[in-house]
Amino acid sequence: MHPLTKDLISHIQDKYQLNDYVLHESFYHREKFHGETQYSFETCWFPINHGPWSEDESYPDGTIEIQVDTVTRRTTSINKHGDVTIYSLPEDLRDSDTQTSWLEQELGMTFDQEFMLLKHQDSLYQYVSCQNGIRLFPGFFISLELTDDGALDFFSVYGTPALSNKYPTESFSLAPVQITPIITEQIRFFSAPGDQQRIQAHTIEEIFVSQNDSLTYPFSDPDTSSVAMNEIVT
Template sequence: MNSMIDELIDFTKTKFGLDNYYLERHRLYRNVNIFNDTVYTLCMEWFPNHVTEQEDDDSNPVGTAVIEINVNTRKFDRAIFVMGETYAINGITFPILDTKTIIKWIEGETGLTYGKQFQLHKEAEGEFQFKECFEGIAVSPPGFIDIKFNQEGKLTSFSVHGQFPSKEMVKEGTYTLSFEAVEHLAKEQLKLIEFPSYEQKKLFPVYAVEEIYVTNDGTSTIPFEILADGRSYLKIDKTIFWDEPIKKLFDRKEISWVEDITAEQAFSAEPSPVSFPITKEEEEKCVMAVEELLRQEYPNDTGKWMLKTLHRDKGYIHSIVRANHQNNRVFQRKLMIMIDARSLHVVNYMDNKPMLEIYDQFQALEKVTVTKEEAFEKIKELFELKPYYVYNFEQKQYILCGKLDCQFGVHAGSDEVISLDDL
């Protein structure tokens, strides 16, 4: 075993008081964050000493400590004791279970400052949840810090997710947006959407808002979906046409989602191939590969599909393809086509059509009797416009925006204002 890996394992065992545990397995993996930096993580699974064999279903035994540490910063991203049961001796224990004690420990553990980079979101018995912020203003993509402990004050769960930007990453400003200035955008974002009720097997027509970020000067917007998974995409937006189908069945190949990472790669912080930009040549070959797949599997659909984006992911280039004709349902028809990053040939794809066909069995849509203008007037006062620092992938910094959203909708058949959380 690599000596530097050994050192991290010993460091972990001491810090979390794992004398009553043995290391069952460990592995290295890497991810690329929104700044395009490659982050290497060592994941360890520590079994309690009294456990002598693995569960039949490959699940970890009660009390197992699953711990992840950033190889380069030596900061812990996750430490979870399965089912909240810990056998740690002289591990992490909080003698006083109050907010100040927890915050002080988190600041020491993460190097973050409370009120500037994270703030309390909610608390319950034995649990605190914090959200990422910058100078008290919410951040997108969002981050969180969760911490749990048992009645004795022993740590049972700790996890950190997010980027928690430094001052240098943020273009600070004074928030000036008002709802009056973006009211026209609010009306544009109100859409007629068919929400499914699984209990009643019905589709309900509801006017609801697609949330969006508006820049502080009100001149541009950032769609919510771009920031949903914190990934940078190459935008294509190309409708695929062809003259002749290909009369040959596509041969699916098995996808490997796991990379074999060496200690040398991790400790030298070798950039992941996922962080490399997609070249013009790769882009052109990916478009050709997508077209070939469509000609094989959807031979009669020329002009019916649009290649939206390309992005790298663990040895593949994923292409997101959406149907040009979309209905009003919550979930829209799309394909994810996986292309081998070396050969630039399609190896597999996923179509969400089987999932969408479930809704074909639902009772037909109720008659729409409410206009968009009427619906807008009913919930106009319920819109939210809150300041957010949003990561701009083109500028490579956080910029001040307002998040335009609404937690309520209008039933297009009954004219009733309803909470979207109830749907």
């Protein structure tokens, strides 16, 4: 076994106290975020005393899937199957202080300064990256789902931190009236063939506007979001 693989397995097993579990499978995963390649290590743990199971069936009750970043070792996904207790996690995450404190520990970031709550509905909580309370793009998206008694059922972090504190900050003063002319320039009307008559429609080019409304930036960078192959596809 490769030393990195062995080290990551030990890290996950020790962090989440998986002494009553056996590693069923593990593999590396590569994904591209905003032009940067990220590598993660995904593991699947079965309870030692799980019942009969075959490859054609879903994972046995009690299975835990955990994914970590190969560089930072920070957990990017936890998925539980059935009634599972992970002893290293808080028993009840419904309390906002307990939940944000645990997230700060997992992410290594400060609540309301580097990430903030986006949505809370029933047992679902969603967070996004921010800079002093202002949402960032590109950034990352955090999702938590709790059981009826407040235990963690699912956790995931998607994306990468967008900025760091080396960037200067200034008071936000951009008003909608300032960017109205710029917005109207992004709307394009066109007609398309329909079943019986042509359809009139419009499209909007998404952009960012600078603080002094003198510059615009594309929503996605064409240099990193796509690759020009210059080949004829048949």
